[in-house]
Amino acid sequence: MLVSKKAQGHLIALFTIFIWGTTYISTKVLLAEFKPIEILFFRFMLGYFTLWILAPHFLSWQGIRKELLFMAAGFCGVTCYFLCENIALTYTTASNVGVIASLAPVFTAILAMFFLKAETPSLRFYIGCLLAVFGVVLISFNGKFVLSLNPLGDFLAVVACLFWAGYSILTKKSSSFDCNIILLTRRFFFYGLILMLPALYLFNFEWGLVRFYKPVNMLNILFLGVGASAICFVSWNYAVKLVGAVKISIYIYLVPIITIISAVIILKEPFNLIAAVGTLLTLSGVVLSQGKRSKKQ
Numbered sequence: 307m308l309v310s311k312k313a314q315g316h317l318i319a320l321f322t323i324f325i326w327g328t329t330y331i332s333t334k335v336l337l338a339e340f341k342p343i344e345i346l347f348f349r350f351m352l353g354y355f356t357l358w359i360l361a362p363h364f365l366s367w368q369g370i371r372k373e374l375l376f377m378a379a380g381f382c383g384v385t386c387y388f389l390c391e392n393i394a395l396t397y398t399t400a401s402n403v404g405v406i407a408s409l410a411p412v413f414t415a416i417l418a419m420f421f422l423k424a425e426t427p428s429l430r431f432y433i434g435c436l437l438a439v440f441g442v443v444l445i446s447f448n449g450k451f452v453l454s455l456n457p458l459g460d461f462l463a464v465v466a467c468l469f470w471a472g473y474s475i476l477t478k479k480s481s482s483f484d485c486n487i488i489l490l491t492r493r494f495f496f497y498g499l500i501l502m503l504p505a506l507y508l509f510n511f512e513w514g515l516v517r518f519y520k521p522v523n524m525l526n527i528l529f530l531g532v533g534a535s536a537i538c539f540v541s542w543n544y545a546v547k548l549v550g551a552v553k554i555s556i557y558i559y560l561v562p563i564i565t566i567i568s569a570v571i572i573l574k575e576p577f578n579l580i581a582a583v584g585t586l587l588t589l590s591g592v593v594l595s596q597g598k599r600s601k602k603q
Contacts (some may be wrong), residue, residue, distance in 0.1 A: 309461050311548050312548060312549050313362075314548060315544070315545040315546075315547075315548030315549035315554065316545070316549060318541050318542075318544060318545040318548070319541075319542065319549070319554050319557045320410055320556075320557065320560075321346070321541060321559070322538045322541045322542045322545065322560060323557045323560045323564065324564055325533050325534055325537075325538050325567065326534060326538060326561055326564075327341060327560065327561045327562075327563070327564025327566045327567075328546075328564060328565070329529075329530060329534045329570070330565045330569070331565075331569065331572055332526040332527075332529050332530050332534075333345060333526075333530070335522060335523075335526050335599060336523060336526050336527065336530075339517050339520075339521075339523065340517065341509060341510070341512075342392035342393070342395070342396075342509075342512070343389070343392070343505055343506060343509040343511055344511055344512065344514075345392075345527075345530070346388050346389065346392060346502070347499070347502060347506060347511065348527055348531065348534050349527060349530040349531040349534070350384055350495055350498060350499055350531070350535055351499060351531070351535035352527065352528070352530075352531025352532065352535070352536075353493040353495055353531045353532065353535030353539070354492060354496065354499060354536075356531065356532045356536035356537075357488055357489075357491060357492040357495065357536050357540070358492065360488055360536070361486060361488040361489055361492070363489065363492070365485065365486070365489040365492070368483065368485070372480075372483060375476060375479060375480055376480060376490070376493045376494060376497060377497040377501075378472070378476055379473055379476035379477055379480060379494045379497070380493070380494040380495065380496065380497030380498035380499075380500075380501065381475040381497065381498065381501050382469045382470070382472040382474075382476060383469070383472075383473030383477070383494065383539075384472065384494060384495060384497075384498025384499070384500045384501075384502070384503045385498045385505070386465075386466070386469040387466050387469040387470045387473060388466075389502070389505055390462045390463070390465050390466035390600075391403065391407070391462075391463065391466040392460055393459075394459045394460070394462035394463040394466060395459070396459070397458045397459030397462065398458075398459025398460050398462075398463065403459075403463045405462060406463035406464055406467060407463065407464075407466070407467060407558070407561075408438065408439045408442040408443075408558070408559060408562075409439070409464070409467050410436050410467040410470045410471055410555060410558050411435055411438075411552070411555040411556045411558055411559065411595075412432075412439075413467050413468055413470075413471035414470075414471040414474045414475065414551055414552055414555040415431065415432075415552045415555070416471075416552055417471050417472065417474075417475050418478075418550075418552045421474060421475050421479070422478055422479075422550075422551060422552075427552050430594060430595065431552070431556075431595045433594060433595075434556070434590075434591045434592065434594035434595025435509040435556070435591065435595055436591070437587055437588075437590055437591030437594060438556070438587070438588045438590075438592055438595070439559075439591075440584075440587055440591075440593025441559070441583075441584045441585065441586070441587030441588030441589075441590075441591060442559060442562055442584065442588055443584070444580050444581065444583055444584025445562045445563065445566060445581055445584035445585060445588065445589065455499040470558075471555070474546060474554070474555050475544065475551055477494075477542075477543045477546050477547075478546050478547070478550065478551040478552070479552045480543075481543065481546060481547035485545050487540055487543055487547065488540050489540040490543065490544050491536075491539050491540045494539070495535075495539070500520075503570070508594045518554075540601075542554070548560045556592055557592065559588050559591060559592055560588070560589075560592060563585050563588055563589070566581060566585070
């Protein structure tokens with residue numbers, strides 16, 4: 307029995323989120339010797355060249371209007387999202403960022419109402435979102451209900467969510483152009499890396515390639531660059547093309563679940579009843595939100 311394109315999209319999204327959910331482990335290991343901006347630059351530079359290997363073909367100039375759209379996607383999804391999130395983590399707690407990041411699907415749905423007229427989410431979608439947000443709150447705090455307000459860090463985390471929502475909308479619009487998805491993603495990476503250059507100066511970027519002589523550093527940056535960046539950005543963009551930005555964005559709620567499971571298995575971190583309830587609520591919210599859309603277009 308053949309799987310429908312939408313079903314393929316959901317399966318691809320699940321695969322992508324599984325990989326993204328484990329990136330926390332690799333990033334945590336690399337942060338012992340690398341600055342956040344260095345990890346960001348190296349992973350996307352590696353991802354960019356990986357996409358050249360996967361598809362060694364040039365994407366011709368698509369015209370100023372389309373190229374500006376591609377540039378905006380790279381700026382939002384590569385440069386600004388990760389930069390804002392990484393900087394936010396230096397000012398606020400990981401729990402705060404985790405909870406705030408769960409707002410990304412809601413922001414995506416709101417932007418879609420204005421820019422993607424065909425994607426009108428139903429009430430069921432929003433109820434599922436609220437359920438999943440509550441689950442993420444339980445997971446992020448893991449039973450420790452201490453919300454430490456750090457205005458700058460929390461604000462940057464919200465801004466990061468908005469940038470990811472913008473990226474989701476821009477990739478959906480870009481997918482309507484008749485471009486190979488790998489070449490298109492590579493173009494996003496190119497613009498993202500170019501627009502990242504000023505940040506390298508501002509945050510005292512250092513090459514220090516000798517650090518990659520350590521197998522643990524090399525393996526983790528390969529995982530982030532080849533797997534989490536090159537392959538997963540292509541698969542995510544393809545899933546958005548098949549299913550839609552709003553529907554696919556809901557899978558972001560699964561990231562903290564996968565992260566916690568990975569941390570328990572690899573880092574031997576504790577997993578208590580509160581986290582288990584949060585996991586169940588998040589999964590329930592995701593399932594509920596995947597119901598039929600509102601028929602209003």
